[in-house]
Amino acid sequence: MPREGAAAEAGPDPAADPRTNIYLPRLAVVDRVVDEIADVRTLFWHFEDPEAQRAFRQFRPGQFAQVTVFGTGEFPASLPASPTEAETFFTVRQVGSCTAALHRLRAGDRFGVRGPYGNGFRMDDFAGQNLVFVAGGIGLIPLRSCILYALAHRSQYGRILVFYGAKTPRELMYRENLRSWEEAAGIECHLTVDQPGEGWTGHVGVVGGLFKKPGVQVPIENTTAFVCGPPVMFRFVIRDLTGMGLSPQRIYSTLERYMKCGVGKCGHCCIGVAYVCLDGPVFTCEQIQKLGEDI
Ligand SMILES: Cc1cc2nc3c(=O)[nH]c(=O)nc-3n(C[C@H](O)[C@H](O)[C@H](O)COP(=O)(O)OP(=O)(O)OC[C@H]3O[C@@H](n4cnc5c(N)ncnc54)[C@H](O)[C@@H]3O)c2cc1C
Ligand code: FES
Structure with a gap:
């Protein structure tokens, strides 16, 4: 039986802290969706947490992020925006379950993002x-x-x-x-x-x-x-x-x-x-x- 007050004594759950759990995505919000070409959509988005937004925007061209569509799964996607641009977005071709689920998101919907990852172009x-x-x-x-x-x-x-x-x-x-x-x-x-x-x-x-x-x-x-x-x-x-x-x-x-x-x-x-x-x-x-x- 957990003791009364045990949770408070144990401190914050490390699994819920993105600084200690490398697999935990940060919450992102869709700003708008643009149809690019057939089966390919661009989703403009921002992190809910402005600190996460600031940290993410240090990315290099050619890096990628892991994108989570809750209840469906996670997949890698490139960062097509330049760090010199104001907006951040993904451009994704619908090929299977995760990418189809991402295509169903609309402005205001939430999803998860981890990254930026990879070496990128120096x-x-x-x-x-x-x-x-x-x-x-x-x-x-x-x-x-x-x-x-x-x-x-x-x-x-x-x-x-x-x-x-x-x-x-x-x-x-x-x-x-x-x-x-x-x-x-x-x-x-x-x-x-x-x-x-x-x-x-x-x-x-x-x-x-x-x-x-x-x-x-x-x-x-x-x-x-x-x-x-x-x-x-x-x-x-x-x-x-x-x-x-x-x-x-x-x-x-x-x-x-x-x-x-x-x-x-x-x-x-x-x-x-x-x-x-x-x-x-x-x-x-x-x-x-x-x-x-x-x-
Ligand atoms: C570093 C990186 C960056 C990427 N950037 C983008 C991007 O910006 N935009 C984009 O549309 N896609 C990108 N992809 C591909 C994208 O990750 C896959 O299309 C996605 O994982 C498919 O997930 P799904 O669940 O929709 O499809 P699934 O159901 O997993 O698969 C559907 C079909 O797609 C094929 N497939 C799945 N993943 C890959 C893959 N990684 N490589 C080749 N074929 C695959 C499967 O063989 C299957 O035929 C990138 C992949 C990597 C590794
Ligand atoms: S994706 Fe796990 S080691 Fe590269």
Whole structure:
């Protein structure tokens, strides 16, 4: 039988304290929901606790968070917002039970967030270099953060180029950003689709085809590339970039693995000796090749 007053003597429950229980999500509130493309939604959110909000906003581009939808489960999601932006959000494709449950949330609903986790892109390491971003489909989600971070620190970098492709014009994500990148000075943005239509007058073909588009000159000297997209796109783009002379050490990507803990405890995400949740999700192409990872 517990003694009277035992709870008070024992002090706060360590399992209920996010400083001592690394698995405990902090409560987040949905601010608004935006349909991005078919099956993909962006949820803008904030933490209930302003201190948690302040701490979280120290994140780096390329990091991820563990998202809990209460009563359903938890899954990893990238942080597409740049730390230089005011709002925080997730952009999530509905593929199974957790992502479907997240899609059902509406403004005012609560969910849980742990993080930020992972290594992310160390953007300061690329100072003085040209940055080439290549994305296909929802591969733009993790790269959006880096692109906006680089633009917010424009004077630190050389040329900034974005090559982005989707199956159809309807499947191009973050359209407002794409429009402003196409029009803005200081960034060269090239778009393509596999299947035109819907009044599309732009380039048609695979994203690597943009490298050879008239007027496009992809820098190789003093350049770092960031490539995210479906495996088939990744393979061809790596072949193209290395064929143009870019070293695999200078090409970065993010790996997706099944994750449970997100903090290096469960081993679910391991590829050989690497923990994708701790050592990644950002890896160079050279590291990916050494891991023997067949993307
Ligand atoms: C670091 C990281 C960042 C991610 N960021 C995003 C993001 O920003 N937006 C987004 O939409 N998704 C992202 N994902 C993928 C997302 O975590 C999965 O889609 C999600 O876990 C699926 O959960 P579910 O319960 O809805 O689907 P489940 O019922 O678990 O699975 C449904 C289907 O999706 C496949 N699947 C599930 N998880 C993964 C995975 N990790 N990799 C590949 N296939 C998977 C399953 O094989 C199955 O076919 C990220 C994954 C990682 C590891
Ligand atoms: S997800 Fe548990 S160790 Fe990486």
